[in-house]
Amino acid sequence: MPLDLDTLVTDDGLISREIFSSAEVYARERETVFAKSWLFVGHVSQIPNPGDFFLSTTGEDSVILSRDTKGKVHVFLNSCRHRGMRVCRFDEGNTRRFLCPYHGWTYASDGTLLGVPEFTNGYQGVLDKSQWGLIEPPHLFDFHGMIWVNWDPQAQPFLESLGDMAFFLEDFLRMPDGGIGEWEVIGGVMKWPIPANWKWGAENFAGDFYHGISHASVDQIAISPSGELGRHQSDAVKRPMKLINASIAKGGHSARGRLFEDDYPYTSEYGKYAEVDRYFADAYEKRQQRLGPLARLHGAGGTVFPNMSYSNGRYSIAVWNPRGADRTEAWRWYLVPKDAPEAVKDVMRHYAIRYQGPSGMTEQDDLENWNYAHEACHGNVARKLDFNYQLGRETDDSLLAGWNLPHTTVAAGFTEHNQRGFYRHWQSMLSGGQG
Amino acid sequence: MENVAFQHSLPALVHEVEQFYFLEADMFDEWRLREWLELLADDVRYFMPMTRNVAHNNRAAQFTRPQQDVAWFDDDKQILVARVEQILSGVHWAEEPLSRISHLVTNVRIHAAEGDTVEAGSRFLIYKNRMQSETDIYVGKRRDVLRRTADGLRIAKRTIWLDQNVLLAKNLTTLF
Incomplete structure (x- = not known):
């Protein structure tokens, strides 16, 4: 029986496994998603x-x-x-x-x-x-040094397509001190295969605060430059905050972050390295002065629809390149502020590469999970069962009220709000909608 | 510092280094990784660059550089200890259940031997099989600086060149 490609994603948070495994879906998304999106x-x-x-x-x-x-x-x-x-x-x-x-x-x-x-x-x-x-x-569009292209002659201009996401992507591209500055890509772009559909990486980075158990092993050892347990340098900050999941309906983009309740003074996040910690302490104060209350949002990462994901703490950019329905070639760029002292660049680089990628102690467990979750979309019984994306259905737009983000809805805590937004947009593009 | 070459004939030294590598391979393949850590000098550098396709007149850019560029591994002992503890944690899903791995080491050559230091090169072929049919093969070259101590040879520096451009495996949970 042919697939009904227009009902793969329901409003109720149920999503067909066929979106990952079907060759028919993949053939259609090459034309309707990748040929029309900014990449x-x-x-x-x-x-x-x-x-x-x-x-x-x-x-x-x-x-x-x-x-x-x-x-x-x-x-x-x-x-x-x-x-x-x-x-x-x-x-x-x-x-x-x-x-x-x-x-x-x-x-x-x-x-x-x-x-x-x-x-x-x-x-x-x-x-x-x-x-x-x-x-x-x-x-072609140069967004603060990032080069994007779109193969569709009728494509919306980049900034229009980015919409509210420009705020979050710009926030990611701010220097640690909150200013606009020059990033440089560290030599060498990681490229590796993932035996899974490209959307596993995209949706994971879009909004998955829920998958803590994936990283149980790395959270037992100290890989953070804070020297403390927890894989993120920001895990060292124990202050009241809310996990923010921002879904941008127009464009299908997603961003995640931690929204702190107060303007707390710098809490050491690079405590293992005194010189580096001083750099980030100084940068933190400048960022607070520069951004005011907006500085309370500490970005974690996100996905620019369809397949570019970024990580704030690791200062990296990933692209989930499709290679058929069942295979992805992941590429990752690592960035450092061009003007940062060598010691800072060195610590950032070492931390990022022991965290991410196929040799990274955090991402290895993601890759294993995506690999075998994807495999389970192929069984003849399994493929007909929907996935559940119903986690955390309450939204609270007051969290970012006054931030001038008209097309953004926000959910706090553990939620699949962003994934639902990602797939709603994906479904609309698959059905011939605008990117 | 006496020259090791005067203490040991070359065949004896090659034999000693080979036996060291075979012991190390057994430790890897039998997941005796904490024992393997004891073979590392405290100041060890463990480096596996990424490999680029470059023009013949740009061969210097073929590999990413240690302590400067992105690499598959650019570790000190602390990070290697962390990797081992993660693998042995029982909740590192990329190695739970553990893979079946065989390290083959060959083409062992002594490049230099002076004082307490031996510089040795080798090739490796590593076969890894996990879960049902997931299989990876890693082939490449290693160059080590080995240090002779009262407890035996210790690895002071290891550089690993994996003969791949885009990695062919989804994960590098194997030690080389």
């Missing part, structure tokens, strides 16, 4: 100089993030216009041109087709090279 490609600090490039991916397509020799940032489909071969086979580097190794078509760093072998004899000189340059997405 994160990379960060400007990865291509600081003219001619620099970084190989990235949008959905299943290989793309090149390139700074041309005049300094302009481009994204290109990494596929020769003649027979499709990758014109860039290096993860990063610097080049004046991209040479296709198959038949030798050559493109400039701005995508222009420069050279075609046998142009005069073979094509009688009538090939219009201006029509055969590398393909660029119709929309």
Whole structure:
């Protein structure tokens, strides 16, 4: 029996397992979700100089993030216009041109087709090279150094699509002292496979404060730079607060954080490293002065729909790249403030990589759970059973009242409010709705 | 400092280092990880870079750099102790139940031996099977700085080059 693709997500918080495992759903979401959404490609600090490039991916397509020799940032489909071969086979580097190794078509760093072998004899000189340059997405947006693209010519502008999420993403991109500054990506982007659908990572980062048991083992050992138990540096702060789950209906984005009740003085979160703790203590005070009451919200993370997730405490960006219904290739970028002292960068880097990724002591347990939860979407009996997303159905928009977030609804504590919002938007896009 | 090479003939030294590696492999595969920690010097550095595809004239950028870039592992002893305690906690779901693992170590060569320090290279092939049919194979190279102590050889520095670009396994819960 064919699936009814328009009823996979109910208003009652029941969601079909088929959204994870069905090849039919995946084929449809490639066209309706990934081909129409803003996708994160990379960060400007990865291509600081003219001619620099970084190989990235949008959905299943290989793309090149390139700074041309005049300094302009481009994204290109990494596929020769003649027979499709990758014109860039290096993860990063610097080049004046991209040479296709198959038949030798050559493109400039701005995508222009420069050279075609046998142009005069073979094509009688009538090939219009201006029509055969590398393909660029119709929309590119630089959001505080993050490069996003959208392949849909009719796409909403980036900021419109981001909507209220701009507040949370900007908050993530603030320096520790609350100011606007320059981030740099630490050398090396983690890339690894997850034998599970891409939405497991996206929904987990969107709103899953509930999965504490997943991390029972890492919470028994001290991996936090605070030196105390608990995997987050912020676990050292014992002050009254509420867990905030913010779902942005317009755009389907999600953010999480801790909203403290008072403007408490800095509580050591990097206590193992005196110099680093002083940096964050100083930054904390400046942030309070700069942001006022908004400083009481300490972001935890979130997901920009569909597949970019960020972690505030680890200062990292993940993209859950789909590779079929049953496989994801996760990529993760780690950021540090460019102007931070080396000791600070060093501690941030070590903490992030022992926490996240396939060698990270926290994320390993997520990956195991996503792997085998996904497997359970395939059994012929199991696949017909819905998942329960009914946790925490009460909302309380007064928590962020006055914050100028008209399209945001908020639920406190343990809730699947954000996941429900994520899947409502996903379902509307799958049914042909706007991104 | 006497040169170790004068105390031990090269074949004897190779044999000693090989036997050390085989003991270590048994400790890994039998989950005697707390015993393995005792083979580490207190100031050990344990590093596995990530690997990039780069142009022939950019080979220097092939690996991420220790204490500077992102890496699969860039650990000191404290972090390795934490990893071991996590694996043996019984609630580390990525290793509960424990996987079946075999470490094969080969191509052992002595690159230098001076004073109490031996620098040795090797190749590894690690087979890991967990749950029903989940299987990972890791192949690569190691380079160690080993330190001779009254209690035997100790690992002062280990660099591991895994021959993979995008990782082929979902998790790295295995020690190398």
